[in-house]
Amino acid sequence: MVRQFPDDEERSRVLNLVTLVHRRDKVILRRLEASSSRSTDHVTPVASPECDIASLKSSVDSLRREMKSLVRELSSSLEELKEQVRGRDALLRCLEESVTSTAEDVTCIKCGLIGEASLSQPASDPARARQECVDAMMRKTQIVYESGVDGMRGLYERLYNGDECTACIIKFLSGNDRVRVMVDSDSYDIGRMKEKVVEMNGTQGKGSGFYAFCDYESETVYLGAKDCSDDREKAVCAWLAWALSQLSLKLVFCNEGTPYSKGDVEREREWMRAIEEAEERRKRGEGLDWSIDYALNGKTLNAKVCWLAAAVPSTIAYDGSTRGRAILQLQAPLLSLYSNYVMGTLLAKAKR
Incomplete structure (x- = not known):
C-alpha cells in the first residue's frame, strides 16, 4: 500500500x-x-x-x-x-x-413569515432577517383600545437590534405558532386586559399592579405600553423583555419556566450558585439591579431562578448592551450562564 x-x-x-x-x-x-540450540548440543567435556x-x-x-x-x-x-x-x-x-x-x-x-421557509435568505442581509422576525412578532400581537402599531414595532426592533441576548428571544418566539402578545397601548398596566393574575410563585394579584405579565397557561404575554417614548420606552422595553424571556424559557426547555431542561443537574446547580451569590451580595448591602432584586424576592426556588434568568435580557433592554452587560457581570454570574446555554438553545431551536 x-x-x-x-x-x-x-x-x-x-x-x-x-x-x-x-x-x-x-x-x-x-x-x-x-539458546535452544546450545541446550541440545552434545556436551563437550572441556566446556x-x-x-x-x-x-x-x-x-x-x-x-x-x-x-x-x-x-x-x-x-x-x-x-x-x-x-x-x-x-x-x-x-x-x-x-x-x-x-x-x-x-x-x-x-x-x-426567522421569517409563518409557514414560509426562508433558508435561501442570504446571511449578508441582516436588515431583511430582522424585518421578517419583527413582522412575525407583529402578527402574533394584538393591540387593544388604541392602535399603537408603530410603538410596538419599535419595541420589537429595539430588542432585536440591542443585543444578541434580547435578539435571540425574538428570533425564537417569532417562529413559534403558540405565542400570543396582548398590548394595551393606552394604559401603563395590564388591568383592563387581565383583571387577576397568579404569579409563578403562587401569589395572586390584580392586573392593575403589573406593567407586564407572562401567563404560562395560555402562553400569552400581556403588556401595558402607554407613552412609549424616551425613558418610558426603556422601561416598557425592559418589561416586555422580562415577560417574553419567561415565555421563551417555558417553551424551549419545557421545565416549568426554568432556564434548563428537566434532569439537567449540572445546569441547575450553576443557577443555584448564581442565586446564592446574588443573595450574599444583597446581605452585604451591595446594591442590585431592580430585576435581580425582584427575582430574589420570589417565594419559590423556581420563581427565583426563572426571574433571575429573565433579568439578563431585561437589564440589557433597559440599560443598553454595554452598560447592561457590565451590571450583570458585576452583580451576579448571570451573563455567562445565559449566553453560553440559554441563548444557544434558543437560537438552535428557532424554527425560522
Missing part, C-alpha cells in the same frame, strides 16, 4: 511501526533458537560452566541493547502517530465549532 500511495505519510509511519515490531520479534526468535554463563550473559546483554534500541524507535513512531491523532482531534473540534456557528447563522436567516 505504501508503494501504491507513496505520498501518504500515515501509511509510511504504520509500515515503519510494523517493520520495527517485526524486527523485534525476529531478534527474540533468533535468540530463543540460539566450563563459567564459559557458558559468560556466553549467555553476553547474549542477554546484546539482546537487551537491541531491544532498547527497538523500544526507542517504537516509542518515537507511536508518539508521531499520537501527535497526528491529537492534531486531527483538534481539527475536528474546530470544524465542529465552525459548523455550530454556521448553523446559528442559518437559524437567524430562517
Whole structure:
C-alpha cells in the first residue's frame, strides 16, 4: 500500500511501526533458537560452566541493547502517530465549532413569515432577517383600545437590534405558532386586559399592579405600553423583555419556566450558585439591579431562578448592551450562564 500511495505519510509511519515490531520479534526468535540450540548440543567435556554463563550473559546483554534500541524507535513512531491523532482531534473540534456557528447563522436567516421557509435568505442581509422576525412578532400581537402599531414595532426592533441576548428571544418566539402578545397601548398596566393574575410563585394579584405579565397557561404575554417614548420606552422595553424571556424559557426547555431542561443537574446547580451569590451580595448591602432584586424576592426556588434568568435580557433592554452587560457581570454570574446555554438553545431551536 505504501508503494501504491507513496505520498501518504500515515501509511509510511504504520509500515515503519510494523517493520520495527517485526524486527523485534525476529531478534527474540533468533535468540530463543540460539539458546535452544546450545541446550541440545552434545556436551563437550572441556566446556566450563563459567564459559557458558559468560556466553549467555553476553547474549542477554546484546539482546537487551537491541531491544532498547527497538523500544526507542517504537516509542518515537507511536508518539508521531499520537501527535497526528491529537492534531486531527483538534481539527475536528474546530470544524465542529465552525459548523455550530454556521448553523446559528442559518437559524437567524430562517426567522421569517409563518409557514414560509426562508433558508435561501442570504446571511449578508441582516436588515431583511430582522424585518421578517419583527413582522412575525407583529402578527402574533394584538393591540387593544388604541392602535399603537408603530410603538410596538419599535419595541420589537429595539430588542432585536440591542443585543444578541434580547435578539435571540425574538428570533425564537417569532417562529413559534403558540405565542400570543396582548398590548394595551393606552394604559401603563395590564388591568383592563387581565383583571387577576397568579404569579409563578403562587401569589395572586390584580392586573392593575403589573406593567407586564407572562401567563404560562395560555402562553400569552400581556403588556401595558402607554407613552412609549424616551425613558418610558426603556422601561416598557425592559418589561416586555422580562415577560417574553419567561415565555421563551417555558417553551424551549419545557421545565416549568426554568432556564434548563428537566434532569439537567449540572445546569441547575450553576443557577443555584448564581442565586446564592446574588443573595450574599444583597446581605452585604451591595446594591442590585431592580430585576435581580425582584427575582430574589420570589417565594419559590423556581420563581427565583426563572426571574433571575429573565433579568439578563431585561437589564440589557433597559440599560443598553454595554452598560447592561457590565451590571450583570458585576452583580451576579448571570451573563455567562445565559449566553453560553440559554441563548444557544434558543437560537438552535428557532424554527425560522
